[in-house]
Amino acid sequence: MSSPKRQIAMVMDLNKCIGCQTCTIACKRLWTRDEGMDYMWWNCVNTMPGRGTPRDWETMGGGFTAGDARPSRIPTRGDFGDAWEFNHEEVFFGGKGSSAHLQIKGEQPDWGPNWDEDQGAGEYPNAYYFYLPRICNHCTHPACLEACPRKAIEKREEDGIVLLNEDRCRGYRFCMEACPYKKLYFNETRKISQKCIFCFPRVEKGVAPACARQCPGRVRFVGYRDDQNGPIWKLVDKYRVAIPLHPEFGTEPNVFYVPPMSPPRFDENGEIDESRPRIPDEYLVSLFGPRALEALGTIKSEVAKVRGGGKSELLDLLIAYEWKSMFGGFDRDPATIEWTKG
């Protein structure tokens, strides 16, 4: 696999995500409403610490250890939380609107795509959690691509977007096993695997992916990694505050995260305790590696600088005063484009 000429990338600032799932629904409405896609959430947002989607994906294996492929398993529909069916007909069209309530049909589920939402960890008054939005990482070394015996997955030369060719795919699902982030989905109706496409038809027309553009919290930055005027290079390379999730998986993701800062702790007397953060350092390190603490250190010192009356390019960028500045030039309004369904 040759390196792409350029790599498009995304940065998500976890300090801003409010878990509203607007990104999730934007993606669902745009891409995963067809036959066999009911259980797919190419974009998901989970509460951390939590088991995630699919359930316990972080400990499933896949990816690489020291360059060697790591065995894993294929997540089941149940692991993903499946797609619940509701008694819409009965409530809305069956004349029982005042007697029947909306409920899940058939067997009651014991897991869903966001089952442990807002549970988090820690004990009152020091409970903590944060939200973690996830899409396909469009990796530099995609485990899915390398696992496929049919070369059905390609990394585009022009922008590094990783795409699955549905005509070449035979539904073998080696990709699902190999991806350590568990971001591939099997379509039982079409007998092929499917995944996030980084909204490439939008990107090709200068429009940011739907999950990024629809985000009300200004969480997501988009752009080319090497664009020194754009937000990605500044956050990832210049200030080094945006880092990949589980770098030890060895796939070199091109989705990066600004790790979450902690609210203050309280001691047993109810006094603010500054001696350690509420989200344990070791937990953040387990997710993002040791660079998580460097990133937080950089942000803290910039905050101190601004509080002392100074200026901070980094904080201005993270605050995103200019919405359009977040998209590295991919800021065209999709409503002004004549879209055709291919």
Place this chain on the structure above:
Amino acid sequence: MQASFVSERNLDALLDPAGAAWRNVPRTELGLTGTPLGLQPTAAIKASWADKKIGAIDRVDVAALNDGQRLLFRLEWRDPTESRKITDNNVFVDGAAILFPTVPDAPLVLMGAKGAPVNVWYWRADEDAGNHIVAEGFGTTRIVDRDRVRTRAAWNDGRWQVVIARDLRVDSPEPVANVQPGAPAQFSIAVWDGANSERAGIKAFSPVWTDLTIEPAQR
């Protein structure tokens, strides 16, 4: 092995693995072997299958017939689990295929090679239509059509009985195998056990070409 001539021309009757046409046809037992781990085409597949058995089905009974127009194979093997439908992401289906060289000495173990294609007549338990496939090496299978290869299958008491048929000769721009009565032919068999997550190159196959004689029509 011989594909004896039968005067029965009714395709429905010939496709029935329990039909009268097959009743007294001699069966040849072919030993199958799992595809070698070292030949699996990607590191991920090798890592995943390093400690697992590849090729759960170790033998298959083969019989063959021809009616002057079609060549038919009847395969029977023991498989305690009927895997007919993909019911989850980690569920795979049973399958079987006949492989033919399209040029002398096309490499069987490698699924053909560039310029030396193999032709596959493929049945899988979740599809009614047989797949007519050409390959020139690992990962290159392409479906030529879905209407020329006819299949029918039944699973009873832990055994699959599958008939796979195609015209002896077909007109196709693709490098498919055409065979004729009286001329020598060769084939190999592959079987996938869905319960063992077998798919793609994870399968059992007869590792050497089996010679086949197609008996000319009896007048």
